Amino acid sequence: MSIEAAGRIEQELAGVIESEFDATRVPDPGFVAQHRRAARSDHRWFRDDAERAAGVSGFEQSLNGLWRVQVAPNPASVVPGFEQPGFDVSGWGTIPVPGHLQLHGHGTPQYVNIQYPWDGHESIEPGQVPQLANPVASYVTTFELDRPLDEGERMSVEFRGAESALAVWLNGRYLGYATDSFTPSEFDLTEALQPGGNRLAAQVFTFSSGSWLEDQDMFRFSGLFRDVVLLRRPAVHVEDLRVTATLGEDGAEVVVDLQLYGAGHASVALEGVGELTADAQGRFRIRVADPRPWSPEDPHLYALTIRAFDESGAQTEVIAQPVGIRRFAIEEGVLQLNGQRIVFLGVNRHEFGLNGRVMTREQTEQDLQLLKRAGVNAIRTSHYPNNSFFYELADEYGFLVVDEMNLETHGRWDRIRYLDAPVEEALPGDDERWRAALQDRAASLFERDKNHPSVVMWSLGNESYGGSLLRDLADWFRGVDDRPVHYEGVHWDPRFPETTDVVSQMYTPAAEVEAYLREHRDKPFILCEYAHSMGNSFGGVDRYLDLADRDPLFQGGFIWDFADQALEQVDRHGRTFLGYGGDFGEAPHDGDFSGNGIVFADRTPKPALQEVAFLYQPFRIEVGSDAVSIENRSLTTASSAYETVVALRREGELLRSAVLETHVPPGTSAVHPLPFAVPRDAGEVTVDVELRLREATRWAEAGHIVARGQGVVSGSRPRPVRRGQRPRLVEGAHNVGVHGEHFGALFSRLHGGLLSYRFGGRELLTAMPKPSFWHAPTSNERGWGGPFDDGQWLLASRYARPVGTQLRTASVSHDDEAVTVGYRYELPTSPRAVCDVDYRVTGDGRVAVTVSMDLPPGLPELPEFGLQLATSADAHLLRWYGEGPDETAVDRRLGARVDVFEQDVRTALPPYLRPQESGSRTGVRWATVTDAHGFGLRFDAEQRMEFSALPWTPYEIENAQHPNELPPIQRTVLRPALQRRGVAGDDSWGARPLPEFRLPRSGRLEFRFSFTGVAGG
Structure with missing residues (x-):
């Protein structure tokens, strides 16, 4: 069956290398991208099954490594002609890609929460960029193709993260321009390639018009901070794909539906199920009887294999697309996964480590393993799209993801909130100049992440007040997908309540949430941020979990946040410490307000993590002197999946232990007698009941404690009275x-x-x-x-x-x-x-x-x-x-x-x-x-x-x-x-x-x- 033509690919390749870059357009809010390839699904393609099994594609060539770099203080100081093949850059310094300029000797990191970085230095209006201090980095690298292009093949370069705007040349020929720091920007290279060495040049602007949309609570950096990769496309290629697999209401059968965009012919098979058949419109479908639903407790993924063939029947590529079968929607007035009410036991997570926002797949996987061990089931990508491998891992480990587009204008919103500025000053608000940028960021997010079952809600961004542009953006998401739309700003600007499908607030005390829900029962309620874990904090959070148990409309929240944002520094005495705002000589800054994590910046657990793990555990265990009550709050897992161990101790001394056989189905409670009698004459003793993993998993060793409870029993054992002569x-x-x-x-x-x-x-x-x-x-x-x-x-x-x-x-x-x-x-x-x-x-x-x-x-x-x-x-x-x-x-x-x-x-x-x-x-x-x-x-x-x-x-x-x-x-x-x-x-x-x-x-x-x-x- 023919693959549907990729008419959505928005470029004329013949004209890409003929125009010139106009840097004066960088401050224009409508200048979003030029000659950039259209956003697409993040699937990978391989030459054969051996490559697919190894996870190494012969169609990919990494350009990560040392690049030459020169940083000008502003656009007017950029070295002209640097992109030309004859320009000598041998005297320039080098910088690792991916990497932040500020962490490699070019400027200083700046931590600000709400303030725009230029506030107080230059007076500019939205869309304008600083003129005095807007560093521009000129990058140069050379590469040779690992093999010549086959007939009909095309080659592109993908920059997966460039902060904040990017212009690209190959062998002196202009390829294109892009904004949006946190989604990929891909440009076609084919017509500019030459035999042997090729010179790739890029210019990265610290501030562009898009910087007004990127005022997140974070360290401010610039540069190429994610992977740069060459991508080959065979003559017959699947450019984009969309897979849907929604569990039916009865859960007994599901239809897996696949759309392919490209050229040629394809065959599609679902592992363990069979071949997909195509209808007259080119859609591939298959019915799956008795499906195994994807959920945080059982993140099962079916393997979908797509093979593309040319007219002669030769295979040109093979694609491995994981498929999670699940249904997430607002049903019966509440958020439900596979027909069951869920509670978000969530965290907000900046993509940030000791190397700033330069994160590896291995580091990300370690983060998710840590969160899984703590009982976390949901992550909000605060406040921008993450690396694509984050979503792949979230699919595999089973996290419910609120996927947030790259938008925050908090510094502008403060003018309305505290300085009595008119609503018209909201950004983006109702200002049509910003519509194209918002639509572009939404499309880039959606098209890349649409096939990930972990993504259960689309978020329009963070702390950007409200307005008609956000309302229209929500409608766009609903028009292309069935996942709910989230936006918290409606709480502050209620003119367009239809912007969000859920009531979302930040840091509202549990008692106030409960009072609100007594009067408003029209939408599910979540806290997209709560329990601000700054320093020694995280007190009284149990009140929120208790409320989620009592009121079905309150469906949990997302802790702010996962890890401290801090960077290693060395003091004047040679001692290492973790620096926060102001430690780098920057101003303005917001001090240690970046230290909000439940783990430290190096991922060492904070004491608060002990409380998180208890509050988020899937079982509530009450231990008495002769019995234990177990309430199972899981969706699909019975207590019998774990080993239940009971231990009796007196002041640290283990007196007895035994295994207790339990079987408490999900959503039920049961009382089990203790496996031994608790002595009444032993003074104070403790009875610990722990549910442990029977076998090792990807995220924890066998014996890891999934849930626990303790009872303290006071007996009659008298303490000896110390007597003696008066001193x-x-x-x-x-x-x-x-x-x-x-x-x-x-x-x-x-x-x-x-x-x-x-x-x-x-x-x-x-x-x-x-x-x-x-x-x-x-x-x-x-x-x-x-x-x-x-x-x-x-x-x-x-x-x-x-x-x-x-x-x-x-x-x-x-x-x-x-x-x-x-x-x-x-x-x-x-x-x-x-x-x-x-x-x-x-x-x-x-x-x-x-x-x-x-x-x-x-x-x-x-x-x-x-x-x-x-x-x-x-x-x-x-x-x-x-x-x-x-x-x-x-x-x-x-x-x-x-x-x-x-x-x-x-x-x-x-x-x-x-x-x-x-x-x-x-x-x-x-x-x-x-x-x-x-x-x-x-x-x-x-x-x-x-x-x-x-x-x-x-x-x-x-x-x-x-x-x-x-x-x-x-x-x-x-x-x-x-x-x-x-x-x-x-x-x-x-x-x-x-x-x-x-x-x-x-x-x-x-x-x-x-x-x-x-x-x-």
Whole structure:
């Protein structure tokens, strides 16, 4: 059957090499492309089955490698004639392609979130480009064809990413021009090729009219940052293809439909099904009985093989096209996959790593494996199309992708939002000058990605307000495809609600989402961005998942975002650190606002990932003293697919473990008795239930924990009561001494505090303990102005003074068992507050501490309430019984489990881009901090406490702008606390923690714990 003629290919090849490039058109919004080949599907073609099996095509020739480059500061300074074959570029420098100019000595990276990079430097209007600072890179490389062109073959070059505009020449002849940094630009070379060496030249403009449409929250770079590839087309070639395979409503049968565009004849076969037959219109079809649907849990792909033949019957190429059979649509008012409601357990993902936006397939696959292990099922390509291999991998690993076109004009929208500019200033808004650019970007996205089953929604872009052009663009998408259309900007500009098929918002608190849905039931609701994971964050996110369980119209969201955007830098002392906005000498910039990931820039997991994995797990597990309840939230997978392991522990000691056979079908719940009895006389024990992979997969090893739950059971086992003689009391003029057989404590009347605590002949305190009300502000706290509001508590922590006249600052009392020494501290707050600290010392050296305070009305909220101590830096081994293993907070602790954990204090501060309060543990029953010989301190809580052991004080942490600026380690700082304020998670610029995760602002606060010396065995 003949392949349908490719009439959509928009160029006259005979005229491509005859025109000249006009650089004065670069600022024209309507100058989108010239002589560029039309967008097409991203399928690959091979010469034979052996190439197809190896994944190496003889029709492709990579031009990646070192190119010659020269960078002019602006278009007026470009070296004329550089593209001509005789121009000598031997004195030019070299740069790797793909690569960013700014990371190879040509300019500096610039991180801005909302601001346009030129803001404040040049005053220009939309469409105009900076004149003083618009670097233009001239690239040159040479190549020889790996073999001569066969008769009828054509050759093109494909630039898969060029930021922001690109002009191309071959052997001095102009080939074409293109904008849109994030979709391929392909140009025909055939008529300009010559035998032997060929000289390919390209000019890349940092700023073009298209730059107004690319104001995403990201580092700004320029250059050829994706692959450059030569592509051969045989005389008989499939130029474009469209495959659809939609699961029927009953799921029993599906029709796979294929359209081919090109010339010649073709045969098509679907692996395991049979040959496709063609109808009179040239469409190939086949019915698939009992199909295996594609889904995140089972991303099954059928192999579709397409063979093209010339008139003589000789095969000219073979194409391997994966096909995922699935149905994604709004059905019964909600988003459904294969007839089942879905919840997006999603993340936003910039295509960004330590080499900027230069990403390899291998790096991308590692990202997706990490996300799969964390239970993520959906990715939004914020805010531009990714490399084509991302979508191939998403198909294979099973991710629901919201595919976003390259559009954001946030800096322009701010003029309307904050400066009262008229709606007419919206970009693109209703301005017809931008229609061609938008349509081009939409078509480039759609045509390339249309065959990927992972793509379930088209997104019109991000934070570009609204307008008729976006409305019309949504209609265009609906006219060419049946996938829903997404756009969040309707929330801010509601003139055209039909622009989006879903209600989409950003960072709306869960309670407000619920209130909205009480009044609006017309569309599914998603949060295209939520849980702004900047620094030590991601608190209270469970409220969103609970709402998704309660209300079918709320269908989840996408965490902002996957990984920190940061680049390696070296400080003046030769130490490496990760740089953020402003670290490269650029201005304007937006500081560390690029540090929003659930993983660090090097893909090391942040502590928040522990919470993500728990909240996104496909099973909810509730463990009691004699049974476990398992709720299966999967779409297709029963619990029996995994091995369920139950473990009984007491303070880290494994008492029993067993495998529990379960079979909980998707969408159901069941209760199973535990496989053993939990002893009632063993004190506090934990029962852990884990669902583990039975076998290794592409994304995890066998035994990987897919879901888990824990029950804490308190029994009747009494703890031994330590008794002994009352310690010896020595009341000196300046000091109060309390001494026992192995210890001595010295309380200063002169300085107003515990001056010394010696145990086993060693001093264990290196600073006087003080009440602690302050911590180094987190990114979220800085965002909503916490330091300004709470600054009194910084003064209170640093400058509290003992109440009383000199030499009378300590109150001393005793009973039959202990001596109690107390201090009252006056705090520099307004109104004045006082804090009491009492030390009750028993004969065995145990010091029971009570920190208490009656809060007067009118004071700001406390960041924390506890005590700060310091001991020797040699005591760097932390061991605790409480929640872990990663750091936790009162509003981010569901992902933790209770057990005994260990950590080196020297690495206990997570390396957030900007140091801040972190490294704390919640639910701590006891903790020890010792040296390598086991000598140090043990802390016990009457109930539970938060506990922090770090090498630095909060003040040292706060003063550092980067981890490498933290001072050399001199001590171990210990901060047991009643509570620290929650880290919050809705956003990083206004959302405080939920009320239940804050300390009270009135009434009495009291915190009790004890410490004692411990000696190594």
